[in-house]
């Protein structure tokens with residue numbers, strides 16, 4: 001079945017990349033809205049059950065049963081769109097959001113750039129989303145399925161929280177806490193996003209003092225839902241050590257490494273002009289950087305904190321290398337755009353076989 005979806009994807013990719021005159025965000029919105037319609041009609045749910053089941057490789061981590069080790073990374077379904085699409089694509093779990101307390105439009109367009117030769121994306125979306133209340137309303141619409149998703153009967157759902165742009169950094173804790181209260185009932189885990197390069201000042205929340213205050217407040221409101229911290233690949237080892245100290249001290253359940261980078265290494269010379277665009281770089285140029293970050297974290301925590309490895313996973317070999325570096329689970333975003341669902345199935349199958 002993975003072969004069929006691969007052939008289908010190869011067939012439609014050129015047309016998809018031409019949607020909106022080649023504008024990446026238009027293509028993204030077009031695809032999501034089609035998936036959302038198919039989901040509302042029940043087509044995707046039926047498809048997942050009968051045709052395109054994710055690789056069956058259940059693993060229990062954080063007290064949650066994941067269908068397999070490969071998840072959808074945050075940023076694709078910011079408003080909880082088309083939740084039945086992601087298992088149909090082969091994912092064993094999905095992280096939705098990042099959502100903020102206040103609805104916000106994000107940065108001015110254009111703000112999303114595909115670099116196909118480099119198999120990379122630059123984005124400065126700026127947390128465009130409908131806000132935590134609207135996300136909770138959307139999740140309620142899934143009815144009993146939402147509960148099934150949360151308990152991992154279908155597949156687990158992570159919810160990524162970020163800071164609203166209008167909220168000053170000194171009020172950030174309250175902003176995150178409001179979202180947590182609204183959404184904790186729907187989440188298998190909550191991810192604290194303090195690592196997007198596209199919200200001014202956000203990455204200062206990775207600093208020890210801020211992070212301590214933030215995760216303490218969020219843990220107090222989490223109602224037992226595991227809390228994970230997502231970090232940038234641009235942190236020094238000293239800064240990662242600080243984050244890990246806070247996580248261990250304050251009962252954080254795990255680390256997600258990494259978000260996009262502000263570096264620009266690894267871009268093909270033919271696409272150098274796009275390197276000047278502001279934003280976070282993801283995809284193939286991030287593979288080694290993210291893996292090294294995961295390896296460093298794994299060496300420090302020595303199995304004490306579960307790690308979700310994300311960044312530039314574009315093949316089964318990349319997924320295996322991320323696992324070997326110390327990741328318990330992995331996530332994919334950019335490679336889904338360039339390679340389609342086949343990469344998800346291949347990665348999940350390789351990780352299953354690796355386990356033996």
Ligand SMILES: Cc1cc2nc3c(=O)[nH]c(=O)nc-3n(C[C@H](O)[C@H](O)[C@H](O)COP(=O)(O)O)c2cc1C
Nearest residue numbers: 073074075098123258259282283311312332333334
């Ligand atoms: C267009 C786009 C939007 C993203 N939005 C978010 C987001 O809202 N929250 C977040 O934590 N990460 C976000 N990310 C980062 C991804 O979740 C992931 O960490 C990063 O892209 C590296 O993985 P990849 O190389 O497989 O894409 C976004 C990435 C892209 C390409």
